[in-house]
Amino acid sequence: MSAPIISETFPPLKNDLILRAAWGQKTERVPVWLMRQAGRYLPEYGEFKEKNKVSFFEMVKTPSMACEITLQPIKRFDLDAAIIFSDILVIPQVLGMGVEITEGKGVVFDFLLETPDDMKKLYADTDVYRELNYVMEAITLTRHQLQGKVPLFGFSGAPWTLMKYMIDGSASAPLPKARKWLVTYPEASHQLLKLLTDKIVDYLSGQIKAGAQILQVFDSCAGELGPNLFHKFALPYLKDIAYRLKEQMSLQKLECVPLVVFAKDTHFATEELTNSGYDVVSLDWTQKPTHVRNLAGGKVTLQGNLDPCMLYAQKDELIKEVQNMLKKFGTQRYIANLGHGVHKDVDPENVKVFVDAVHKYSEEINESM
Incomplete structure (x- = not known):
């Protein structure tokens, strides 16, 4: 089953700043968005959840709800992109693993992969486009509801990060069972990572067809691998996703998205x-912008990397940090963001300070050049 290519039916885009930055084109100011910009730190999110008496995944799986939550931060802040309200764990779900996210307990799986024999429980032949059609519907609905105000991000977890959750049950398990798999069952590990890669490519291709205008792959657990395991079990699959998605865009005549x-x-x-093979590399807050700029050599756009904890700072201190970040990254081939997601107890007013400061001071820098 394939999705219709319907991008020509969407309202015209009014703010293409983030797409121009991603493609390396000149921008009059630095675009800005935030990872986890829709969610628990917003009072309207809590009010919506309480009013509708719904669980996290009920909201994810109801397109009208996912759309409304996606739009909440866009209505509140002068952001340059929306990101569809969903979760990286929808892929393990459609592979047959029951997953719930509850207050107090966090992520709860109905079973975890203990040995390679447990991989037989996975629905390897599942059609992710059909099974995750609610995500596609949410993307299409949101594109229309955005009325072209800003571009819409789609996303997926990366193979290694999904594998870690499927084995460890969380991002911070007490024992490194997933890393143990890599060294104890290398063949089975590659088999699982390949399966996940195939599903991710299908999933992200479907998101483009549904109307996503830019895609992000989250490998949130990548750093725990270290250089050797990362280069063997993570990087090849990340590269394969980028290569195959670009191939799909060409072969299926899909919209070319960053x-x-x-x-x-x-x-x-x-x-x-x-x-x-990616157009944009997003950085966590522990990376040095000038160092990465030198390594990148102008080949890619950079994204990031304010420490999420700086959103707890006083207004003047936060603005100084934004100015410092802009000076180090520069204002071209750059997308401002946090170095990870917004913390749930952040004051939304500080998010506004961050977003507005990025725009104000990047415009000033551009005008002075």
Whole structure:
């Protein structure tokens, strides 16, 4: 089953700043968005959830709800992109693993992969476009509801990060069972990572067809691998996703959309990531902007990397940090963001300060040049 290519039916885009930045084109100011910009830190999100008495995945799986939540930060802040309200764990779900996210408990799986024999429980032949059609519907609905105000991000978890959740059950398990798999069952690990890669490519291709205008691959657990395991079990699959998506865009005559990779804590692989086939490399807050600029050599756009904790700072201190970040990254081939997601207890007013400061001071820098 394939999705119709319907992008020509969408309202015309009014703000293409983030797309121009991603493609390396000149921008009059730095575009800005935030990872986890729709969610628990917004009072309207809590009010929506309480009013509708719904669980997290009920909201994800109801296109009208996912659309409304996606739009909440766009209505509140002068952001340059929306990102569809969903979760990276929808892929393990359609592979047959029950997953819930609950207050107090976090992520709860109905079973985890203990040995390679458990891979037989996975629905390897599942059609992710059909099974995740609610995401596609949410993307299409949101594109229309945005009325062209800003572009819409689609996204997926990366193979290694999804594998870690499927084995460890969380991003911070007490024992490194997933890393143990890599060294104990290398063949089975590659088999699982290949399966996940295939599903991710199908999933992200479907998101383009549904109307996503830019895509991000989240490898949030990448840094725990270290150089050797990352280069063997993560980087090849990240590169394969980028290559195959660009191939699909060409072969299926899909809209050509920029690809963003976020591999957290991978200081040891920065240069390799800038050569991995992605148009944008997103950085966590522990990376040095000037160092990465030198490594990238103008080949890719950079994204990031304010420490999310700076959103707790006083207004003047936060503005100084934004100014410092802009000076180090420069105002071209750059997308401002945090170095990870927004923390749930952040004051939304500080998000506004951050967003507005990026725009104001990047415009001033451009005008002075």
